[in-house]
Amino acid sequence: MINRALLPAGGGENMLHCTDMTVLERQRARIKWQQEQQQQFQLQQQEISYFTELADVFHQAGVHEGGLSEVVTRSVKPDPGLVDNGWNNDHVVGYGVGLPYNNGLGFELNYGAISRTSSCPPEAVAAVAEATVKGSESVVSDMISSGAGRESSKKRKVDKAVAEEDTRDKRIKGCAEQGESKITEKNNNKNSRNNNTNKNSNSNKENSDETSKDNSKVSEVQKPDYIHVRARRGQATDSHSLAERVRREKISERMKYLQDLVPGCDKITGKAGMLDEIINYVQSLQRQVEFLSMKLAAANPRLDFNVDNLFAKEAFPACSINFPTIGMSSDMTNPAYLQFNPAQQQLVACCGLDMGIDPPDMALKRTTSAPVSIPETFLDSSCFTQTHPPPTWDADLQNLYNVAFDQGRQTSFQTQPFTGSIEASNLKMEM
Amino acid sequence: MRDPSSLKQQFLKKWILGLQVCGSGKQNMSILERKEAIKLSADIALASARDGRTRWSRATIANASKHDDNKVLVQHLLAPESESLKKSSIGLVVRDNKRVRCKKILKWSCCVKRVRKSVSQVVLAKSIAKRMVNRKTRVLKSLVPGGEFMDDICLIEETLDYIESLRAQVDVMRTLAKATELVNGK
Numbered sequence: 035m036i037n038r039a040l041l042p043a044g045g046g047e048n049m050l051h052c053t054d055m056t057v058l059e060r061q062r063a064r065i066k067w068q069q070e071q072q073q074q075f076q077l078q079q080q081e082i083s084y085f086t087e088l089a090d091v092f093h094q095a096g097v098h099e100g101g102l103s104e105v106v107t108r109s110v111k112p113d114p115g116l117v118d119n120g121w122n123n124d125h126v127v128g129y130g131v132g133l134p135y136n137n138g139l140g141f142e143l144n145y146g147a148i149s150r151t152s153s154c155p156p157e158a159v160a161a162v163a164e165a166t167v168k169g170s171e172s173v174v175s176d177m178i179s180s181g182a183g184r185e186s187s188k189k190r191k192v193d194k195a196v197a198e199e200d201t202r203d204k205r206i207k208g209c210a211e212q213g214e215s216k217i218t219e220k221n222n223n224k225n226s227r228n229n230n231t232n233k234n235s236n237s238n239k240e241n242s243d244e245t246s247k248d249n250s251k252v253s254e255v256q257k258p259d260y261i262h263v264r265a266r267r268g269q270a271t272d273s274h275s276l277a278e279r280v281r282r283e284k285i286s287e288r289m290k291y292l293q294d295l296v297p298g299c300d301k302i303t304g305k306a307g308m309l310d311e312i313i314n315y316v317q318s319l320q321r322q323v324e325f326l327s328m329k330l331a332a333a334n335p336r337l338d339f340n341v342d343n344l345f346a347k348e349a350f351p352a353c354s355i356n357f358p359t360i361g362m363s364s365d366m367t368n369p370a371y372l373q374f375n376p377a378q379q380q381l382v383a384c385c386g387l388d389m390g391i392d393p394p395d396m397a398l399k400r401t402t403s404a405p406v407s408i409p410e411t412f413l414d415s416s417c418f419t420q421t422h423p424p425p426t427w428d429a430d431l432q433n434l435y436n437v438a439f440d441q442g443r444q445t446s447f448q449t450q451p452f453t454g455s456i457e458a459s460n461l462k463m464e465m
Numbered sequence: 466m467r468d469p470s471s472l473k474q475q476f477l478k479k480w481i482l483g484l485q486v487c488g489s490g491k492q493n494m495s496i497l498e499r500k501e502a503i504k505l506s507a508d509i510a511l512a513s514a515r516d517g518r519t520r521w522s523r524a525t526i527a528n529a530s531k532h533d534d535n536k537v538l539v540q541h542l543l544a545p546e547s548e549s550l551k552k553s554s555i556g557l558v559v560r561d562n563k564r565v566r567c568k569k570i571l572k573w574s575c576c577v578k579r580v581r582k583s584v585s586q587v588v589l590a591k592s593i594a595k596r597m598v599n600r601k602t603r604v605l606k607s608l609v610p611g612g613e614f615m616d617d618i619c620l621i622e623e624t625l626d627y628i629e630s631l632r633a634q635v636d637v638m639r640t641l642a643k644a645t646e647l648v649n650g651k
Contacts, residue, residue, distance in 0.1 A: 281617075281618065284618050285617055285618055285621065288618065288621040288622060288625070291625060292621060292624065292625055292628075295625060295628055295629070296628070305598050306594065306597045306598050306601060309598065309601035309602065309605060310601060312605060312624060312628075313601060313604050313605050313608060315628065316605070316608045316609070316624070316627070316628060316631070317608065319628065319631040319632065319635055320608070320631065322635045322639075323504065323507065323508075323631065323634060323635060323638065324504065326635065326638040326639055326642055327500050327503040327504040327507060327638065328496075328500045329642050330500075330503050330638065330641065330642050330645065331496050331497075331499035331500035331502075331503055332496060333642065333645045333646065333649060334499070334645060336488065
């Protein structure tokens with residue numbers, strides 16, 4: 035049993051590090067970790083459930099895919115005895131890549147969990163997170179119960195793993211709003227079975243914890259679009275307070291995202307302060323828009339914005355770059371569309387170039403002073419740190435350039451500003 | 466973050482299109498008129514870049530379409546997408562408003578006024594905090610277009626998206642302003 039847990043057949047080379055620590059040390063470390071995990075477990079469950087929902091909301095938005103994986107890695111602590119940190123985190127973030135550590139039966143069940151939910155990435159992440167936790171748990175339970183009769187513990191482990199997996203699976207599905215009544219029935223069966231098996235077991239600390247937690251939990255009615263929630267131990271279990279709690283936690287999740295978005299909010303905890311900052315920020319952005327539109331109105335007597343000639347000579351240094359040969363493609367019929375592209379391209383390149391032009395702007399964060407000073411001091415530094423990879427930018431520019439080039443309006447002189455801008459924007463992007 | 470550069474490019478394209486529509490109409494506009502036109506086309510372009518997926522964008526478009534003068538502009542800017550988007554955005558906003566208003570009326574009618582006799586410090590502090598939060602939420606609702614008709618959770622999501630879009634808008638406008646300055650300077 036122990037051997038099987040520790041030395042997986044054909045597992046990764048990472049596993050070999052473990053042989054450095056003695057069995058006892060590893061056991062101790064694992065137990066300690068396991069205890070910590072138990073405490074965090076409830077919270078984690080909820081976090082994961084909220085993530086799947088939240089991720090659905092933000093998925094199309096793609097707002098926080100990075101944030102989601104970060105938080106998931108944060109919530110699943112690496113097991114010190116079993117794997118080394120980097121590897122574990124990698125596997126949590128890498129969506130449903132197979133779990134190499136073999137737990138025998140436990141491992142296969144984990145795989146089942148992952149494959150079932152692998153259709154949707156957020157669910158897969160949650161599944162992997164849960165599976166890694168669960169997998170490690172079964173290893174620990176393995177270790178702890180090694181004192182008892184080997185065979186009975188094996189059976190217990192299997193039953194328990196099956197029950198746990200099913201309940202959690204059900205929870206994942208419920209949270210992703212795909213629950214069906216039969217699954218909940220199965221859950222109820224498994225819960226009772228779980229209780230039975232737990233009663234039969236020795237008084238394992240962890241098992242008894244699980245049982246008491248199960249008994250004090252409450253599940254909500256099963257219907258396809260209900261969100262399954264469990265009450266925490268020692269908290270009110272009527273539906274109103276549960277709903278309140280769900281709502282409150284949703285709000286605080288979203289506030290956290292806002293904290294990342296609004297500059298200067300890291301120190302502030304508490305809804306009122308955060309709301310204050312958000313309000314100020316939105317107001318200042320709106321004021322900037324007003325001011326900039328006024329400025330543009332003043333600068334352009336005719337609202338023409340003919341930006342073809344905008345960056346003709348002065349803005350870009352002339353560079354000689356081997357530009358890839360661009361085949362002349364077919365006609366373009368819409369002149370209006372053509373007109374935009376060089377403009378867009380130039381402006382888009384200018385957006386990149388601006389980073390170099392305005393070092394004083396780099397200094398600052400926020401101001402509430404009069405609109406006049408805003409453009410000089412206010413800066414969205416996070417916008418300037420382009421999070422998307424430069425190649426996409428380049429590809430866009432190149433496509434636009436192709437279109438513009440085909441028109442034959444571009445003189446050879448003007449190719450240089452374009453190349454110059456593209457290279458400059460590349461440079462800025464890489465910084 | 467949702468790809469910021471593509472958002473900016475989309476926004477810029479639509480904005481310039483809108484400006485051309487505006488500019489072709491009248492000659493000799495005053496500075497204020499020009500500013501309004503610029504701002505309006507910027508706002509509508511920004512909202513249409515979201516393709517009606519967020520409430521604030523639908524609310525902006527709906528508000529803009531209320532005035533007849535702007536209808537042409539809205540039509541032009543939304544032309545690549547279907548006309549139905551525009552109609553649906555107006556319809557959705559109306560429906561959202563009605564639904565939320567009904568909920569509010571129901572809530573108020575069921576709410577019972579509690580008589581406060583002796584209030585402990587803790588309870589008092591909590592109620593003050595709650596009132597502050599409510600006040601600020603109301604302010605935020607007034608800032609975000611279409612915000613009065615959203616519940617708290619939705620409001621925060623919409624604010625997130627709105628802030629992102631506003632940032633993109635400010636960046637693009639600033640670059641354009643600088644560019645025109647450079648040109649005019651020479």
